[in-house]
Amino acid sequence: MAARNTARKRAFQILFEGDQRGADVLTVLADWVRHSRSDTRQPPVSEYTMELVEGYAAHAERIDELIAQYAVDWTLDRMPVVDRNILRLGAYELVWVDATPDAVVLDEMVQLAKEFSTDESPAFVNGLLGRLKDLKPSLRRE
Secondary structure (H helix, E strand, O other): OHHHHHHHHHHHHHHHHHHHHOOOHHHHHHHHHHHHHHOOOOOOOOHHHHHHHHHHHHHHHHHHHHHHHHOOOOOOOOOOHHHHHHHHHHHHHHHHOOOOOHHHHHHHHHHHHHHHOOOOHHHHHHHHHHHHHHHHHHOOOO
């Protein structure tokens, strides 16, 4: 499971970088893959990292709609960039990746919030993703 944990962390970092640079996440992913192949000091980009980033990209508009709809008192653009991208990754994996148990997704995203964000962020991430988990059957509309 440590490999999946690392894959999620890298996928989060790619989403974060894309957000910060105003770049498409698939372009950032391609940059990461290219660098990992040409520089042995760069860690490889796993298949699961690629699946997460590509899956998020395929549903990005819907994911942002869901986060905006269920984030109480926060607009997407006012949300801390770290939290926004943890939520994006978590929402994708929670709603569209059936092979990962919901509890694992929630725990992993809370851990990312603990590692990379503020003291209040783990509760915020857990609360919003918990709401999406409860509504999951009705959220996949395209």
